[in-house]
Amino acid sequence: MEQSAHSYSHVVRARNSASTRAGGEFAAMSTTTRSRRSRRNASAMRMVGALLALFREAAGYTQKSLGEIFVVGEQQIASIEQGRRPLKMDLAEQLDQLLDTKGALVAALSEMPEVDLIPLWAEEFLDREREAIAISSYENQVLPGLLQTEPYAWAVFRSRVPFYDEDTIAQLVAARIERQGILQGKNPPITCFVVWEPVLRAPIGGRxxxxxxxxxxxxxxxxxxxxxxxxxxxxxxxxGLNGPFVLLETPEHQRLAYAENQRGSQLIADPDEVAILTQKCAMLRSQALTPEDTRDLLDRLLGEA
Known part of the structure; x- marks a missing residue:
């Protein structure tokens, strides 16, 4: 199988997150999962680090020379720029003064969220989803995000425990609706969605x-x-009793899988693991109503409503 430049071959990535939904897929795959605790605002840290690298290079400093000035070492500067180590406020103030950045680093730190709105592991999946040429999805909890209306998405996020505040929900809903643009593009991916009937009948958000x-x-x-x-x-x-999952095919024809459960998510590229989910997807499609019969069911439900 052809691989992209940034290959994920033979990798199973797992992330813990309180923001993921119920599921439970891959309970039997824990031995192949590589867990790693990451900071909850890792994306913001990477952005601050990228700013520092930009300002440093513009001022003509290397990581080594900058580290020597502040007696922190080249490796610490590199770690900050890569988002692996947080930039402390006192060092940010000194860097702003040396690099003549008009307080930009201090301002960035002051506005940096404690928790990323979209964690890094989710960004990785969303990047792959945007470029996918084929997407297959099975859902037994809520309707697929790519097919949700805005009011339904609001209802889903309002159901979360612990609760989100309204501003956070608004941002999450906006991001979800924006994702749906891939279905309306000039060259949309081939998509297949299988949904368990109780999900379709659940009046999330009201009648x-x-x-x-x-x-x-x-x-x-x-x-x-x-x-x-x-x-x-x-x-x-x-x-599909083990829970929801998504299969993606990239432009390089690499096949990936993604799954969520109550406390985490996985982006999977191990061919053997992806093959298992591909088999499940094929079986689910054979067990489901045809697209034509599904449209008839939707018409009946709307007629009854």
């Missing part, structure tokens, strides 16, 4: 939100290259 969401799903089901299928409740065999 009006639910009806609007059903109408949106019905419209999305007509998009070119998009297949929406419902897995009925009366099936006696169910290949």
């Amino acid at each position: 009006e939100v639910w009806i609007e969401q059903l109408r949106h799903l019905r419209a999305c089901s007509e998009l070119p290259g998009l297949m929406f299928q419902v897995l009925p409740m009366n099936r006696t065999s169910h290949a």
Whole structure:
């Protein structure tokens, strides 16, 4: 299988996060998961580090020469610039003065959030999703983010425990709606969504939100290259009992998988692990209603509503 320049081959990445949803996929894969504790504002730290590198180079300093001036060493400067070590406020003040940055580093530190809105592990997945040529998704908790209406997304984020404040929810919803642009682009990816029927019938957000969401799903089901299928409740065999997952194919034809559970998420590129999920996806599609029968189900639900 052809690999991209930034290969993820034979890697399973795991991240802990209180912001992930219920799931439970890959409970049996813990032995292949590499866990690493990361700072909760790692993205912001990387941005501050990138600013420092930019200012340092503009002023004509190397990491070594800057480290010698402040007696912190070249390695510490490198770690700060790479986002692996936090920049302390007192050092930021001295750097602003030396590099003549008009207080930019101090201002960046002052505005740096304690927790990233979108953690690094999620950014990695979103980057791959944006460039994917094919996306397959199975959901048994909530409707796929790429198919959610704005009111439904608000209801999902308002259901989170511990609770988000309204400003945070607004930012998360805006980011989710922006993601959906990939379905409307000039060359959208081939997408397949399989959703368990209880998810479709759950009136998240109330009756009006639910009806609007059903109408949106019905419209999305007509998009070119998009297949929406419902897995009925009366099936006696169910290949997705372990939880939701997403399969991606990159422009280089690398296949990746992503899964979430109550306390973490995984971006998976190990071919053997991706193959297992690919088999599950194929089985789920065979167990689900056809896209045509799914549209009929949506029409019936809307008629009953």
